[in-house]
Amino acid sequence: MRIPGTPAALLASAAAAVTALAALCGCTVQPPGADGKHGLPVHVRLPDGGGAGSGRTAGAGQPAPRVLWSRGDSGPAVRELQARLRQIAWLTGGPTGSYDGPTEQAVSGFQGRRGLARTGATDTETWRRLVAMTRPPGRWELYPMGGQPVDAADPRCLAGRVLCISKSSRTLRWMVDGRTLSTMSVRFGTEYTPTREGVFSVYWKSRHHVSTLYDAPMPYALFFSGGQAVHYSYDFAARGYAGGSHGCVNVRDETAMASLFAQVRIGDKVVVHW
Numbered sequence: 001m002r003i004p005g006t007p008a009a010l011l012a013s014a015a016a017a018v019t020a021l022a023a024l025c026g027c028t029v030q031p032p033g034a035d036g037k038h039g040l041p042v043h044v045r046l047p048d049g050g051g052a053g054s055g056r057t058a059g060a061g062q063p064a065p066r067v068l069w070s071r072g073d074s075g076p077a078v079r080e081l082q083a084r085l086r087q088i089a090w091l092t093g094g095p096t097g098s099y100d101g102p103t104e105q106a107v108s109g110f111q112g113r114r115g116l117a118r119t120g121a122t123d124t125e126t127w128r129r130l131v132a133m134t135r136p137p138g139r140w141e142l143y144p145m146g147g148q149p150v151d152a153a154d155p156r157c158l159a160g161r162v163l164c165i166s167k168s169s170r171t172l173r174w175m176v177d178g179r180t181l182s183t184m185s186v187r188f189g190t191e192y193t194p195t196r197e198g199v200f201s202v203y204w205k206s207r208h209h210v211s212t213l214y215d216a217p218m219p220y221a222l223f224f225s226g227g228q229a230v231h232y233s234y235d236f237a238a239r240g241y242a243g244g245s246h247g248c249v250n251v252r253d254e255t256a257m258a259s260l261f262a263q264v265r266i267g268d269k270v271v272v273h274w
Helices: 007-025 076-087 101-113 124-133 234-242 254-263
Strands: 042-044 067-069 161-166 171-176 179-187 198-201 204-210 217-225 228-232 249-251 269-273
Touching (some): 076 124
Antiparallel strands (some): 179 249, 204 217
């Protein structure tokens, strides 16, 4: 079959079509040289949905990293994220286990410093970079200000009215006939002023007590062994587990301690255990 038209006209028509297609695709094509041959193609430009601020950190054509946690999320994984951010001084408060504004700002700062899109959400690439720079946080790095889960109740706490205090989990259970009515985080004495362990009973309640030995306030004090008492601690509320008591059982939550003080009676049992 014969195609009408001269060979030169056909070649010119084909060249025009190739040039138009190249322009549509965003390619720059070298013009033919004096010998009629094309040079090497240059500057192939593909459509790009990425770029600075787009949230894409993968290569061209690759999907953006999957978001793991973002503002409003909560749980143990968020607590670990916050603990790791604290290790490299991107976060000062917490961990709380809640992905709040300060956490979002810390993640955004970390991302910007490492050339990642500053979304404030923790995606797979952000998490990979953070894990590579930090170590697995210890238990008390995860709970420096309290909020940790309680461990199982000591068998001696399962009957009657009992303040069941665990040194292992650093928690206090208020129990009546084996049922837990409330729990709260507590801290204990230091190495040189340890909190005594064993079974005791509340022998004195003092709402506005001040220590005569240390000249320190001991609000809502429930004395159970000599000068040792369960009481609210301003220092614990401010510094968390960075400090310690002179042997007392410190409670961080003032509202919870006020409620406990109102419920506990003289003679109620106190069990301090590991």
